[in-house]
Amino acid sequence: MKAIIQNEFGNENVLIYTDIERPKLESEEILIKFAYTSVNYADIKKRKGNKGKGKFPFVPGLDAAGIVEEVFPGSKFSIGERVIAFPTSGSYAEYGAAHESLVYRIPDSLSFEQAAAMPTVSILSSMLLHEIGQVKEADTIVIHSAAGGVGSMLVQLAKLFGIHQIIGTVGSLEKEDYVKSLGADIVCTYNQFSEEVLAKTNQQGATVIFDSVAGNITRKSLDCLRLYGTLVQFGNSSGEAGSFTTSDVHSSCRNIKGFSLGTTRKHQPERLAPVAARVIDLFASNKVKLPIAKQFDLSNASHAHKLMESRNYTGKILLKCSYE
Structure with missing residues (x-):
């Protein structure tokens, strides 16, 4: 699959668009084909190494919207369902793995663009x-x-x-x-x-x-x-x-x-599910909306980071992960 990886900390040029293996699923994880992922300021900080030592290579990205591709026996999700998620394997990619506790269904009425803009x-x-x-x-x-x-x-x-x-x-x-x-x-x-x-x-x-x-x-x-x-x-x-x-x-x-x-995703993920349900309902009923500043192809992630660091935008910046 196509993905963005980092082999070092630095400026936006360390974001490399390349082919990597799809993530192998761990216990209670599901595989998601990402439609869009959002760019968050935490991605900038991680790219620069502000979090300290890094384990390379890694795929950046916190959240995404897409379609369930693979599930484990007994999962509450089904293949083909539309979801948002906080993937464990990064979201600047065509596919990603996420623990079931950090995956949330979205209705058909909610576009993948708005869904990807909202999780974090x-x-x-x-x-x-x-x-x-x-x-x-x-x-x-x-x-x-x-x-x-x-x-x-x-x-x-x-x-x-x-x-x-x-x-x-x-x-x-x-x-x-x-x-x-x-x-x-x-x-x-x-x-x-x-x-x-x-x-x-x-x-x-x-x-x-x-x-x-x-x-x-x-x-x-x-x-x-x-x-x-x-x-x-x-x-x-x-x-x-x-x-x-x-x-x-x-x-x-x-x-x-x-x-x-x-920290809450890592230590108390159960706190997020009821909040996710409430905000998904708000977006689906058009009570709130996030303006999309600009969309970039996944291959242009470096340009998305450059725009975010310029602060010359309003709303959310998205990366398009799949091209079908």
């Missing part, structure tokens, strides 16, 4: 909003990187839930109209968001702030987080760690919570 960002966003952030309708929330994949989803889900005030941050106000079209009430740049949040909340600050950027954004977020508020950290796309002191939280009764979908 929609399941993560729903868990961040309701389980980790525990938002309430009366809250004022801040969503950093609001024009990205997770940000786009968080804004829509927050709007659907009826959040009182949604503030999104962006690198450039050229993305303001896009983020407001998703449901944000206010859009501001990283340079000014802290002052803007305080101004819009009568100097009280935001109730919940969702931060995937870290670095100095963590400090600025704490500057506009209200008493008893919650800062949710779920990434560091800036490439820098955010920092805080114990005095930032104890006297103000504020919380800092961390969350990783990758």
Whole structure:
């Protein structure tokens, strides 16, 4: 089968399009023929080696949509079913293996493009909003990187839930109209968001702030987080760690919570199934949608990574894995 592999860490040129063997199935795994896979920022970090030592070669990619090709005896899935999945063998490929607990059926009404765009960002966003952030309708929330994949989803889900005030941050106000079209009430740049949040909340600050950027954004977020508020950290796309002191939280009764979908997939995969069912229903009923910034053929994965790193896009970037 055709796939993208990495034999080393580096820039986008380390993504090699080549022929490899189909993955051999382990216990309770099923084989899926991928239609599309999405490009996530975690793919960029892994390509560069930010996760530390790597075991080469490997196939990048976190999630995909496709058709069940092979099952094990007693599986709850059947050959030919349409699914989304978090494959164990990587998703930048024509085929991939996934443990049954991380595979979810999708209805015929949901396109493979939308299905491929949703697994990581929609399941993560729903868990961040309701389980980790525990938002309430009366809250004022801040969503950093609001024009990205997770940000786009968080804004829509927050709007659907009826959040009182949604503030999104962006690198450039050229993305303001896009983020407001998703449901944000206010859009501001990283340079000014802290002052803007305080101004819009009568100097009280935001109730919940969702931060995937870290670095100095963590400090600025704490500057506009209200008493008893919650800062949710779920990434560091800036490439820098955010920092805080114990005095930032104890006297103000504020919380800092961390969350990783990758860690949860590995250690508590059962938590994902009910969330996946809810977001699949939202997509199938057109209550939410992820704009597709651009589609690339699998062979052009390096161009997809280059676009993502440019940040000159909105929504999700997809790779087309099969060509029938």
